[in-house]
Amino acid sequence: MTKAAKEKLAFQLLTIASVMVLIPTVGIIVYIVIKGLPAINWSFLTEPPRNMMTEGGIYPAIMGTLYLVLGTIAIALPLGVGAAIYLNEYAGTSRMRRLVHLAIVNLAGVPSVVYGLFGLGFFVIVLGFGRSLIAGSLTLAIMILPVIITTTEEALKSVPNSYREASLALGATKWQTVRNAVLPSATPGIITGTILGIGRAAGETAPILFTVAAFYLPSIPKSIFDQAMALPYHLYILVTEVPNVPEETKFGTALVLLTLVVGLNLVAVLIRTRTRRRSY
Amino acid sequence: MSRADKIDVKNLSVYYGNDPAVKNISILIPEKKATALIGPSGCGKSTFLRTINRMNDLIPGARIEGNVLVDGQDIYDPKADVVEIRTRVGMVFQRPNPFPKSIFENVAYGPRRHGNNRKADLEEIVEKSLTEAALWGEVKDRLNDFALDLSGGQQQRLCIARALAIQPEVLLMDEPASALDPISTAKVEDLIDELKKDYTIVIVTHNMQQAARVSDKTAFFLSGELIEFDETSKIFTNPQDKRTEDYITGRFG
Ligand SMILES: Nc1ncnc2c1ncn2[C@@H]1O[C@H](COP(=O)(O)OP(=O)(O)O)[C@@H](O)[C@H]1O
Ligand SMILES: [Mg+2]
Numbered sequence: 033m034t035k036a037a038k039e040k041l042a043f044q045l046l047t048i049a050s051v052m053v054l055i056p057t058v059g060i061i062v063y064i065v066i067k068g069l070p071a072i073n074w075s076f077l078t079e080p081p082r083n084m085m086t087e088g089g090i091y092p093a094i095m096g097t098l099y100l101v102l103g104t105i106a107i108a109l110p111l112g113v114g115a116a117i118y119l120n121e122y123a124g125t126s127r128m129r130r131l132v133h134l135a136i137v138n139l140a141g142v143p144s145v146v147y148g149l150f151g152l153g154f155f156v157i158v159l160g161f162g163r164s165l166i167a168g169s170l171t172l173a174i175m176i177l178p179v180i181i182t183t184t185e186e187a188l189k190s191v192p193n194s195y196r197e198a199s200l201a202l203g204a205t206k207w208q209t210v211r212n213a214v215l216p217s218a219t220p221g222i223i224t225g226t227i228l229g230i231g232r233a234a235g236e237t238a239p240i241l242f243t244v245a246a247f248y249l250p251s252i253p254k255s256i257f258d259q260a261m262a263l264p265y266h267l268y269i270l271v272t273e274v275p276n277v278p279e280e281t282k283f284g285t286a287l288v289l290l291t292l293v294v295g296l297n298l299v300a301v302l303i304r305t306r307t308r309r310r311s312y
Numbered sequence: 313m314s315r316a317d318k319i320d321v322k323n324l325s326v327y328y329g330n331d332p333a334v335k336n337i338s339i340l341i342p343e344k345k346a347t348a349l350i351g352p353s354g355c356g357k358s359t360f361l362r363t364i365n366r367m368n369d370l371i372p373g374a375r376i377e378g379n380v381l382v383d384g385q386d387i388y389d390p391k392a393d394v395v396e397i398r399t400r401v402g403m404v405f406q407r408p409n410p411f412p413k414s415i416f417e418n419v420a421y422g423p424r425r426h427g428n429n430r431k432a433d434l435e436e437i438v439e440k441s442l443t444e445a446a447l448w449g450e451v452k453d454r455l456n457d458f459a460l461d462l463s464g465g466q467q468q469r470l471c472i473a474r475a476l477a478i479q480p481e482v483l484l485m486d487e488p489a490s491a492l493d494p495i496s497t498a499k500v501e502d503l504i505d506e507l508k509k510d511y512t513i514v515i516v517t518h519n520m521q522q523a524a525r526v527s528d529k530t531a532f533f534l535s536g537e538l539i540e541f542d543e544t545s546k547i548f549t550n551p552q553d554k555r556t557e558d559y560i561t562g563r564f565g
Pocket of ligand 1: 328333351353354356358359360371
């Protein structure tokens with residue numbers, strides 16, 4: 033084969049590969065949208081399920097997922113960002129740093145159902161939170177901590193050292209330097225990581241299964257110790273546990289969940305590209 | 313140490329690993345004069361400079377022996393306050409390193425960290441510092457512009473203004489013009505000439521003409537040792553050490 037022919041073949045194969053990757057992604061989205069769109073209307077989004085979940089909407093599940101996401105950020109963001117700042121700015125090359133790193137890497141590889149089991153054992157039973165928003169949020173927070181810590185660390189690493197030097201040479205303290213010279217440049221990266229983590233938290237079923245999710249609970253939770261419905265789990269039971277649920281209700285629920293997760297990812301992408309242009 | 317000496321370095325050695333990068337240096341740096349540090353690259357000029365405001369503290373594994381006294385106070389005394397030292401001894405780096413903020417916020421950065429957040433005060437400080445750094449005229453109508461959009465030479469003068477804004481007594485400059493074009497270099501040199509009336513300046517340069525133009529005293533470093541330290545005119549016309557002579561006549565380095 034000539035060089036030119038090889039070049040052409042390589043190009044074609046690579047094009048095919050990229051198209052093959054695109055097909056399932058676009059396929060899933062198109063499929064869900066087409067099948068789910070007919071279910072979407074105002075009452076579907078604002079009313080609780082009725083009549084053994086065969087009628088009504090998914091409002092409590094949307095709100096439950098929203099609360100869970102908020103609770104998860106409230107816990108995971110300060111913890112994760114704090115840990116990443118400590119690791120990157122304060123820990124130097126200590127043994128502590130290596131240890132925490134090892135923990136994080138391993139944490140990231142744990143299957144989500146294991147988090148669920150841990151959450152059940154520790155938060156629900158040992159700490160006595162019962163199945164509750166707080167138990168679910170804590171479980172999800174632990175699950176997304178690795179994402180937040182690693183992306184925050186990446187963001188901190190990408191801040192040029194010359195900013196730190198300039199700040200310290202002006203008689204700023206370490207914390208002032210982190211706060212005013214490092215974090216502003218790292219914030220977009222941190223936000224991106226957080227959103228990716230949230231997207232994951234919003235979509236997972238296993239971690240909430242034993243820690244918070246209610247099968248049917250038409251009221252919105254009033255306290256962090258209440259149970260809640262949640263979109264992924266609701267979808268799961270619509271498909272597997274409840275008879276006679278219309279197809280469009282299932283796909284409508286999937287569409288809402290998908291929109292939420294994809295939407296969050298898009299926001300992350302947007303923030304990332306926007307900050308390629310600078311901000312000040 | 314006479315009253316006219318600002319910095320008194322006694323038997324200073326700096327180690328990164330086992331071998332010293334700076335070997336047993338003693339030197340008296342005069343107040344409100346410009347002192348140039350010259351020597352071939354890798355001879356320890358930057359290392360020495362960074363000990364004077366303890367920036368070497370940031371390098372893992374770096375350690376020093378000996379004493380560095382600023383106004384008679386040992387800055388490596390365990391009780392010494394690093395933040396206070398760096399407030400008195402400012403630094404301008406080799407590459408201009410403004411923050412990705414506005415021109416105004418760059419200059420206001422130091423004062424803000426030291427607790428001055430009053431708008432009127434900051435405006436006054438910013439104007440004064442930029443004027444001192446000979447940049448005011450060029451930027452006074454666009455103080456809110458992004459600092460990194462300035463030219464390299466302007467960025468470096470901005471960094472000088474930023475350092476001046478906290479009213480240091482000493483200004484350390486590590487090859488401040490090495491990344492600049494000739495016109496910007498000339499501006500920075502004029503500026504140093506002006507600044508040494510009010511500040512004690514220690515400037516590293518590998519440009520002999522620059523040392524001759526801006527400094528009152530010159531120290532010649534070689535392989536971590538201080539070979540000769542004298543009036544600049546004397547170093548350049550009548551060096552006492554053969555190695556100094558070889559270096560300034562361009563026979564090596
Ligand atoms: N951060 C560092 N870690 C280890 N060695 C260093 C470091 N900085 C400088 N050195 C070494 O110390 C010596 C002096 O370097 P430097 O002070 O930068 O010299 P100069 O500024 O005169 O070019 C060189 O041998 C250099 O390799
Ligand atoms: Mg140097």
